[in-house]
Amino acid sequence: MAEEVRLTVNGTRRTVLSDPQRSLLDVLREDVGLTGTKYGCGEGACGACTVLVDGKPVRSCMTPISEVAGQRVLTIEGLARGDRLHPVQEAFAEDGVLQCGYCGPGMILATVALLRANPRPTDAEIIEALNGHLCRCCAYPTILAAVRKAAARR
Amino acid sequence: MSAPPVDDLTRRDFLRVLGAGLLVTVVGCEASAQRGGGSREPAPIASRILLGEDGTVTVLTGKVELGQGARAEIMQATAEELRVPVERVRVIMADTDLVPNDGVTAGSRTTPGTVPAVRRGAAAARDVLIALAAGRLGVGAESLTVAEGAVLHPPTDRRVSFAELAALGSSSEALNAAIPEDVTLTPVAEWKTLGVSVPRPNARDLVTGAHRYASDLTLPGMLYGRVLRPPAYGARLTALDTAAAEALEGVIVVREGDFVGCAAPTLLQATRAVELLAKAASWETSPQPSNAELWEHLRAHAEAGEGEDNGVPTALAAANRTLAAEYHTAYLQHAPMEPGAALAEWKDDRLTVWLGSRDPFGTRGQLAEAFGLPAERVRVIIPDTGGGFGMKSGDFVGVEAARLAKAAGRPIRLQWTREEEFTWAYYRPAALIEVQAGLDANGSLVAWDFLNINAGGAAIGTPYAIPHARTQSRRSDSPLRGGSYRALAANANNFARECFMDELAEAAGADPLIFRLAHLQEARLRTVLETAVERFGWAERQASEGTGFGLACGTEKASYVATCAEITVDRERGTYRVERLCEVFECGAILNPDNLLSQVYGCIIMALGAVLREEMLFEDGRILNPRFSRYEVPRFADVPALDVHLLNRTDIDPAGGGETPMIAVAPAIANAVFDAIGVRIRDLPIELPQS
Numbered sequence: 001m002a003e004e005v006r007l008t009v010n011g012t013r014r015t016v017l018s019d020p021q022r023s024l025l026d027v028l029r030e031d032v033g034l035t036g037t038k039y040g041c042g043e044g045a046c047g048a049c050t051v052l053v054d055g056k057p058v059r060s061c062m063t064p065i066s067e068v069a070g071q072r073v074l075t076i077e078g079l080a081r082g083d084r085l086h087p088v089q090e091a092f093a094e095d096g097v098l099q100c101g102y103c104g105p106g107m108i109l110a111t112v113a114l115l116r117a118n119p120r121p122t123d124a125e126i127i128e129a130l131n132g133h134l135c136r137c138c139a140y141p142t143i144l145a146a147v148r149k150a151a152a153r154r
Numbered sequence: 155m156s157a158p159p160v161d162d163l164t165r166r167d168f169l170r171v172l173g174a175g176l177l178v179t180v181v182g183c184e185a186s187a188q189r190g191g192g193s194r195e196p197a198p199i200a201s202r203i204l205l206g207e208d209g210t211v212t213v214l215t216g217k218v219e220l221g222q223g224a225r226a227e228i229m230q231a232t233a234e235e236l237r238v239p240v241e242r243v244r245v246i247m248a249d250t251d252l253v254p255n256d257g258v259t260a261g262s263r264t265t266p267g268t269v270p271a272v273r274r275g276a277a278a279a280r281d282v283l284i285a286l287a288a289g290r291l292g293v294g295a296e297s298l299t300v301a302e303g304a305v306l307h308p309p310t311d312r313r314v315s316f317a318e319l320a321a322l323g324s325s326s327e328a329l330n331a332a333i334p335e336d337v338t339l340t341p342v343a344e345w346k347t348l349g350v351s352v353p354r355p356n357a358r359d360l361v362t363g364a365h366r367y368a369s370d371l372t373l374p375g376m377l378y379g380r381v382l383r384p385p386a387y388g389a390r391l392t393a394l395d396t397a398a399a400e401a402l403e404g405v406i407v408v409r410e411g412d413f414v415g416c417a418a419p420t421l422l423q424a425t426r427a428v429e430l431l432a433k434a435a436s437w438e439t440s441p442q443p444s445n446a447e448l449w450e451h452l453r454a455h456a457e458a459g460e461g462e463d464n465g466v467p468t469a470l471a472a473a474n475r476t477l478a479a480e481y482h483t484a485y486l487q488h489a490p491m492e493p494g495a496a497l498a499e500w501k502d503d504r505l506t507v508w509l510g511s512r513d514p515f516g517t518r519g520q521l522a523e524a525f526g527l528p529a530e531r532v533r534v535i536i537p538d539t540g541g542g543f544g545m546k547s548g549d550f551v552g553v554e555a556a557r558l559a560k561a562a563g564r565p566i567r568l569q570w571t572r573e574e575e576f577t578w579a580y581y582r583p584a585a586l587i588e589v590q591a592g593l594d595a596n597g598s599l600v601a602w603d604f605l606n607i608n609a610g611g612a613a614i615g616t617p618y619a620i621p622h623a624r625t626q627s628r629r630s631d632s633p634l635r636g637g638s639y640r641a642l643a644a645n646a647n648n649f650a651r652e653c654f655m656d657e658l659a660e661a662a663g664a665d666p667l668i669f670r671l672a673h674l675q676e677a678r679l680r681t682v683l684e685t686a687v688e689r690f691g692w693a694e695r696q697a698s699e700g701t702g703f704g705l706a707c708g709t710e711k712a713s714y715v716a717t718c719a720e721i722t723v724d725r726e727r728g729t730y731r732v733e734r735l736c737e738v739f740e741c742g743a744i745l746n747p748d749n750l751l752s753q754v755y756g757c758i759i760m761a762l763g764a765v766l767r768e769e770m771l772f773e774d775g776r777i778l779n780p781r782f783s784r785y786e787v788p789r790f791a792d793v794p795a796l797d798v799h800l801l802n803r804t805d806i807d808p809a810g811g812g813e814t815p816m817i818a819v820a821p822a823i824a825n826a827v828f829d830a831i832g833v834r835i836r837d838l839p840i841e842l843p844q845s
Binding site for chain 2: 033
């Protein structure tokens with residue numbers, strides 16, 4: 001049965017009427033119309049569905065909507081300030097870092113969370129933070145360089 | 155609130171949107187768009203290039219962007235020949251109502267096939283604009299030049315912009331002229347836009363989440379689809395009770411023969427319905443081959459054939475020494491990040507399908523055939539897609555979405571789950587390779603006999619000079635459905651060949667590099683190999699406990715690659731790590747250096763997956779590891795130190811670069827394992843023997 005769930009998405013308070021077992025991923029994509037968050041595996045193994053919940057990276061495909069009641073969700077659509085890209089988005093947009101781009105939203109949000117917690121990460125720390133994120137274009141070298149660049153600019 | 159609906163332009167709307175004063179007529183364009191790529195008729199310029207009254211240029215192509223960079227290349231090619239800044243070029247891709255048929259996006263054909271076609275169209279448009287400007291200015295065409303979106307007359311310092319020329323009444327007819335066969339293209343030495351790195355055109359949309367993949371599109375009234383899958387390959391549905399699924403709120407069940415699916419207002423509801431259908435279905439299964447007996451199965455079912463003799467049996471019999479070996483490579487999944495997805499809509503007697511696919515016109519034909527429609531009543535649109543690598547299950551997902559949509563009377567979006575994609579799409583075929591060779595008393599190769607069972611013939615011919623050589627590719631009864639994959643069987647064939655070359659070098663008492671060079675006459679292949687060993691420091695490598703060095707090279711699709719590998723082995727644990735790879739790649743003149751570098755990185759790391767862990771496991775018609783947690787593709791932590799060097803041969807026509815850079819990685823690593831532990835590796839993925 002549908003229940004009301006209140007949450008904040010990209011700074012806007014929302015009330016969604018949903019079966020509480022639906023995933024945060026499905027609610028974002030189907031009900032809120034935010035399709036930047038991607039389905040990749042449904043088991044938390046690829047990172048494509050990553051969003052930030054109260055600032056922490058979360059696999060939205062494995063998170064029932066009822067679990068995020070009252071929390072603040074940030075998706076890729078909420079990262080830029082108007083026309084101004086977030087520095088991590090900027091670094092990922094330059095130099096053709098992404099190829100197909102499907103892993104990008106999850107990868108970028110995980111990087112944002114990493115750099116908030118650790119503004120000057122070592123390569124080993126970047127790899128640890130992003131190792132749960134798959135990129136099948138295998139753009140790992142250019143993504144690593146983009147994260148370094150974003151960190152250096154902060 | 156729901157996501158914005160799809161961009162539903164008809165060609166007529168589309169031309170209107172581009173603005174009045176277009177240089178083409180609607181009729182001319184529709185005719186060209188419908189003619190398809192099989193036709194030998196010369197295509198009108200307007201089927202390729204459109205000019206807006208504001209001077210913007212639109213280029214039309216049937217190619218698909220899967221992340222490989224085709225959109226940027228085509229934009230560059232157009233800008234180069236029309237002498238406009240790249241930002242002024244808009245690229246419309248893969249919409250069967252709008253674009254010419256450029257064939258399937260595969261086989262590294264965009265660079266050598268479509269880019270020249272686009273350049274010819276743009277160059278022909280440039281010549282037409284020069285002729286129009288000559289008339290307007292009353293000067294000879296030879297006194298005119300083109301730059302920055304305008305035709306210039308340097309002697310009098312006059313200029314006519316493309317926008318002004320577009321507004322001329324005569325321009326429309328002029329641009330409906332056929333693209334001349336002998337149109338002059340800009341020589342490589344004069345390239346300004348081609349040959350340099352330009353950013354990915356839609357990078358901003360990718361990093362903001364604004365780009366809509368097929369799996370993101372919505373339409374008013376749309377429902378989410380799911381399809382009931384058999385529990386195993388070869389299973390047949392014998393009974394089904396749909397009542398429980400149909401009792402779920404908002405669920406529509408569709409059953410047409412063996413095709414069973416459902417549609418619901420949310421994906422979760424559709425998933426619950428399909429789970430109820432699965433519980434209420436009875437299946438009859440049949441015996442299916444399993445992993446454990448794969449090689450025997452493929453060998454036993456290989457098609458018969460002898461191949462040409464080429465004096466090989468005689469030369470083998472006369473050889474001073476012969477060696478034989480057998481190599482295996484596993485079934486692989488492409489695993490693009492975006493699984494197959496399609497949105498289908500039936501409206502006004504027309505079917506429109508937005509989907510991930512590599513083949514817009516082929517998919518249109520498949521849909522037309524499936525529903526008994528003439529092709530012009532089907533429209534296929536392929537938004538830039540979330541990866542392909544030889545696969546987009548789209549070809550099947552499109553038909554499934556359209557069937558559900560037809561039966562439900564509503565638009566349907568269907569996205570395969572990862573498990574469906576890993577089970578019901580197709581695979582890079584497993585390879586069983588038998589190879590035998592003979593050496594003379596000097597340690598030179600005199601005979602070569604190479605047989606690939608099941609994987610195919612890509613790059614099967616040896617590039618080494620051997621007096622008597624025979625190569626054969628035979629099909630077999632593949633337990634899993636085989637299909638194309640990045641670089642196809644060139645991966646397996648080059649793995650076996652280059653590993654065996656190391657075995658032969660050892661038998662001949664020669665260094666693997668010197669043994670190869672002694673048999674290698676192809677200058678381009680020699681150059682990449684010699685460059686790679688120099689950059690890697692092959693001659694200076696230091697043997698030490700637990701460290702191994704290997705090299706390999708290869709050629710396919712008019713491009714050349716060499717890879718050197720350094721690995722470390724932990725013998726106690728039976729593990730190894732690829733520490734360092736150096737790769738040199740050459741594919742003629744480079745169109746976009748940054749993009750090519752990305753492609754080469756991607757190829758190397760994707761190839762690493764087949765070495766480290768990737769292997770589809772199956773038993774009794776069931777896939778045992780249909781998920782990322784159990785089918786482990788490369789991750790950040792797997793990436794070794796990479797030194798990639800691109801050779802730019804501006805004197806040679808460009809070939810594609812998104813496949814061949816894969817093919818020397820696995821053999822270089824396997825050869826390094828032998829160097830470290832003295833055990834030959836003949837199977838991919840590589841498992842070290844327990845010590």
